Amino acid sequence: MAQKELKNTPMVSSPSMPDLSSSTLSDFKTPQPPKRRFARFRKLRRSKKETIDPSSDKAETMSLCSISSISSVKSESKRRFKFKNPIHKMTSLASMAFNSPPVRALKRTVSFLDGEAVTPSSKRSNVKIYRSPEVKYRPRQKKSWLETVENSENFDRKEIKRQEAIYELQTTEEALRDDLKIVLDCMYHPLEKILLTREEHETLFSNVATLLPIHDDLISKLELLRNNDGTVDNPGEVVLEWSPQLRALIRYCSNLAKAKELYDNKKQGDPGFSDFLNRCRLSSFSHRLEMWDFLDAPRSILMKYPLLLTQIKDLTSKEHPDMYYLETSLICINEIIRDIDKETGEARCANIKERLYYCYDDETKDCPAVRESSTILFSGILKNMKNRKFEVYLFDKAFVISRPATRSEALRLQVSKEPIPVDKMFVEDLEDGEIRLGGSLRNTLTRESAKFVFRVLHRKRDCLDSFSFQARDEHDKKAWLSALRSAIPSSSKDMPESLV
Incomplete structure (x- = not known):
């Protein structure tokens, strides 16, 4: 009966309704009054029995009618009604829209944010996300000499202190060797190609590449002196033979004044260099240290040699054959330090005089x-x-x-x-x-x-x-x-x- 009344009802054009002149009335549902239309639409939404093929013409016309009905109902009953179900659950127009070629292309473009490659047809090179350098170094030794030997009760107290001082000399050299490896692998070679000119690279690093073999030599010689019980008897002779190689530090330390000035200027005025320093500091290999801490490590450890050798000498008996070599090596290293201080002072003085501006x-x-x-x-x-x-x-x-x-x-x-x-x-x-x-x-x-x-x-x-x-x-x-x-x-x- 209701269908007959609807057929006899003349169509009235309305600006809110789509143009239906090209379609038959049987393909559409005539809108009801606001309350009834909303109830009818909600009932249709909750029904799960009817499934419509998105590719069919009926699905497209049904979707247009539904959207029109929703807009009219929402405008007329905005204050009285509130939608309970979100519109994104509609599978008619939404499924067609999200499966369209432009949207699929957009998805591939947005996936670039996750580090994936852009579309294959793109000629752009893949952008690599920064990752900290994978530098695998063994952790620094924090053990004492007693923790490395098994039968510690066989040694008296004075001998234990002497072996601890010798072991500290060796671990100090190992720590410096690790720092120099970090400088060469993560700072020296990368900055040789980017961010620094050839002159700036020479000023900042000087002859740091020649220092690593020097300290490797002392570590290997001390290892050869170690006995089966973990003791080292005569380190003085090895240190005396090795100490003249420390003169390579004269050039390195005398250049530190210019290197520090360049380092501070680049850190403040070059955003790329400052970003590189920050990334190095936040990486796991740096132990949260600044780049300058690594560059200044050879000079700071040089000042520890007289203290360590003096401690070993004081714990060595006067009749020990190594006493002569310890005293001679101390004299030799102190002489090298005096020469380094003199050259460093002159180089710093010349650098300050160049910067003076008389007005x-x-x-x-x-x-x-x-x-x-x-x-x-x-x-x-x-x-x-x-x-x-x-x-x-x-x-x-x-x-x-x-x-x-x-x-x-x-x-x-x-x-x-x-x-x-x-x-x-x-x-x-x-x-x-x-x-x-x-x-x-x-x-x-x-x-x-x-x-x-x-x-x-x-x-x-x-x-x-x-x-x-x-x-x-x-x-x-x-x-x-x-x-x-x-x-x-x-x-x-x-x-x-x-x-x-």
């Missing part, structure tokens, strides 16, 4: 006292009474006050005051509270007194230039006073009474 006089491009200097006796950061920081360098023949400045895209040291020759310099210690701080409104109002202050005087023809500096703490102040007084010649330490 206190337009006609002056250099200072004779600074030019004739060969070493830097002391350096550090000091403040004046206006709370401004200065980088101060005490050369062997001049006292230089400078501030960092950028000139021609390079970090220079701007010298705005004339350098003071040490033979015309006087030093005066000031008590705490003798000078008031300035430079800010707070210090001016409170009249806060300065602590850890000393004064440097420059004697000229008929006057004195005075410079007051504030050290970081009492220890820093004493270090500065000691260095300044030792640099002044004995004939110039007394200030003339006419200038007091």
Whole structure:
């Protein structure tokens, strides 16, 4: 009966309904009033018996009608009804849409985010996700010598301490060897091809590649000396024979000043180099250490050799045949360290002199006292009474006050005051509270007194230039006073009474 009424009902065009002139009425369901239509649609949604082929024409027309019905019902009963089932469960139009060729291509493109290759027809090269270098090194030895032997009760207390010192010498060499392998495999060779020019690579790494065979040689020789019970009898003879090879560190250590300057500049100004350093630090092989810690390891371990050899010598009896070799090797290594200190000081002095930029006089491009200097006796950061920081360098023949400045895209040291020759310099210690701080409104109002202050005087023809500096703490102040007084010649330490 209802179907007959529907057939006799004339069709009324509505803007919300699709154009049905080209189809028959039997292919569509006439929309009911809002309540009834919604109930009818919900009943149809819940029915699981009827299955429609998505590829059939009836499925397409049914889907269009359903979407139209949903939009009309939602607009008319937005405040009264709420959908309980999500629309994404509809299998008519959704299944056709998600199986279409454009969507499949989109899926393949999105899969690029998971590290998969792009479509085969693409000519792009595969983008590789960064992975930390797979460097397999054995963990560093943290055992004592007693843990490596079985019958420890056969040795007296003094011999155990002696063997522990010899074992520490060997494990120190093994740790340095591992650090050098990390430098070569993960830093030296990768940066040889990227991020650094040939000159920068030479400045940063110098002759680090030649150091690994040197320390491997000592480790292998100490291993050959080890007896079946785990003891080593005569390490002094091996160390004496090996110690001249340490002269290769003279070139390496004297280059560290330039290497550190380049390292800091590249770390701050080159994003690619900074990212490389960060990735190295976060990798498992680095033990959370910075790259500079590995580059500075040969110098720091060099300073441990006299301590280790002295400890072995003190635990060795005077009648022992190895005593002569231990004493001779100590003399040889200390001589090498003195040569390294001298070369390093001269190289650092030359590097600082190159960075100085004189601006206190337009006609002056250099200072004779600074030019004739060969070493830097002391350096550090000091403040004046206006709370401004200065980088101060005490050369062997001049006292230089400078501030960092950028000139021609390079970090220079701007010298705005004339350098003071040490033979015309006087030093005066000031008590705490003798000078008031300035430079800010707070210090001016409170009249806060300065602590850890000393004064440097420059004697000229008929006057004195005075410079007051504030050290970081009492220890820093004493270090500065000691260095300044030792640099002044004995004939110039007394200030003339006419200038007091």
